[in-house]
Amino acid sequence: MTLFLSTFINKVDRKGRVSVPASFRAALADQTFQGVVLFRSHGHACIEGFPQSFMxxxxxxxDNFDLFSADQDDLATSIFGESVQLPFDGDGRIILPANIIEYADLGEQCAFVGMGRKFQIWNPSAFEARKSEARENVKSRGVTIPKTAGGA
Amino acid sequence: MTLFLSTFINKVDRKGRVSVPASFRAALADQTFQGVVLFRSHGHACIEGFPQSFMxxxxxxxDNFDLFSADQDDLATSIFGESVQLPFDGDGRIILPANIIEYADLGEQCAFVGMGRKFQIWNPSAFEARKSEARENVKSRGVTIPKTAGGA
DNA sequence: TAAGAATCCATGATATCCCATAAATATCCA
DNA sequence: TGGATATTTATGGGATATCATGGATTCTTA
Structure with missing residues (x-):
């Protein structure tokens, strides 16, 4: 199993610690770096999470962008420049930095949302809204999954 | 045999456990992940079940979408975020999460309905209604099966 | 030496594993 | 072919391990 699936809501304690769901940890078990990479999402008020190897x-x-294009520069800056590498503690928890908590408006709880090869971290109620929005978009825009390479 | 066929009604015990029909398990025997992936159906009050390989x-x-495109995000959210991965225990059972039981209104029993490459889980009496509805639709609209992909 | 980090330990809840039973099915052998 | 014996299944219950969580203790380092 190497995919991030399902949604888990865990508690953020007073120290900013939160358990990464066990199944997510299992998906990261084969990594050399035992932990996750996080950065702030561009499109939403949430956090993007990746395995370190996926970076x-x-x-x-x-690199598929023009090497010196403004877009490439912006993306590289906001992803690599702002990403943080967070190791698991002995119990599979990470400590969320303050700016991350603030950006995603995380309170006592946060939602780990599986997205296949990556995951997102949300304020649970914000995610509820996002979920219906996503479902609505898929339906109304008729988004489908391309069979092979070449999708939008 | 790799297809899910026929309908089986099994008991949901006090712990939320239910046996996956033996023939369904046989159809999943070649998988690396020994278990199933479930999510709530969009069209009906039932649960959709898949082999993990399908996910x-x-x-x-x-992966053919741009990683942070809106379409990719919408699809990943509604497909992966809303699914659950359930492993078999030693006796071929899975544990149904509370939100799944609630959504499909499962009581003491549930019906596993083979649909070829996927299957569905229903409240048995709800499925009886659905069955006659489906048969009626097929008859009145004269639905047929196209020869290959991309039919009507 | 005080503040913040990292590590360690305790605990309840829950999932996982293991075994027992009973019914249904398959297998075997005279 | 008949009938006795194995296997497979579905189901229930109890023991055990895992997980999420909170708190305490040790370690850094400013």
Whole structure:
């Protein structure tokens, strides 16, 4: 199992610690770096989470932009420049930095949302809204999954 | 045999456990992940069930989208965020999460309905109603099965 | 030496594993 | 072919391990 699936709501304690769901940890077990990489999402008030090994692929994908384009520069800055690498403690928890908590408006709880090869961290009630929005978009815009390469 | 066929009604015990029909398990025997992936159906008050490999395929296809595009995000949220991955215990049972039981209104029993490459889980009496509805629709609208992909 | 981090330990809840039973099915052998 | 014996299944219950969580203790380092 290597995919991040399902949604888990865990508690953020007074120290900013939160358990990464056990199944997410299992999906990260084969990594050399035992932990996650987080950065603030561009499109939403949430946090993007990746395995450390996936960051290399992200970099490759960014190279498909023109090397000196404004877009490439912006993305690289906001992703690599702002990402944080958070190791698990002995009990599978990470400590969320203050700016992350603030950006995603995380309170006592946060939602870990599986997105396949990555995941997101949300304020639970904000995610509820996001969930219906996503479902609505898929339906109304008729978004489908392309069979092979070449999708939008 | 790799298809889910026929309908089986099994008991949901006090712990929320239910046996996956043996023939369904046989259809999943070649998988690396020994278990099923479930999510709430959009069209009906039932649960959709898939082999985990199906999710892996979806993930591969999603990789054709730009990583942070709105479409990718919407699809990943509504597909992966809302699914759950349930492993078999030693006796071929799974534990149904509370929100799944609630959504499909499952009581003491549930019906596993083979649908070919996927299956559905229903409240048995709700499924009886659904069955006659489906048969009626097929008859009145003269629905048929197209020869290959991309039919009518 | 005080503030913040990292590590360690305790605990209840829950999932996982293991075994027992009974019914249904399959298998075997005279 | 008949009938006795194995296997497989679905189901229930209890023991055990895991997980999320909170708090305490040790370690850094400013």
């Amino acid at each position: 290399a692929e992200l970099s490759d994908r960014l | 892996a395929e979806l993930s591969d296809r999603l």
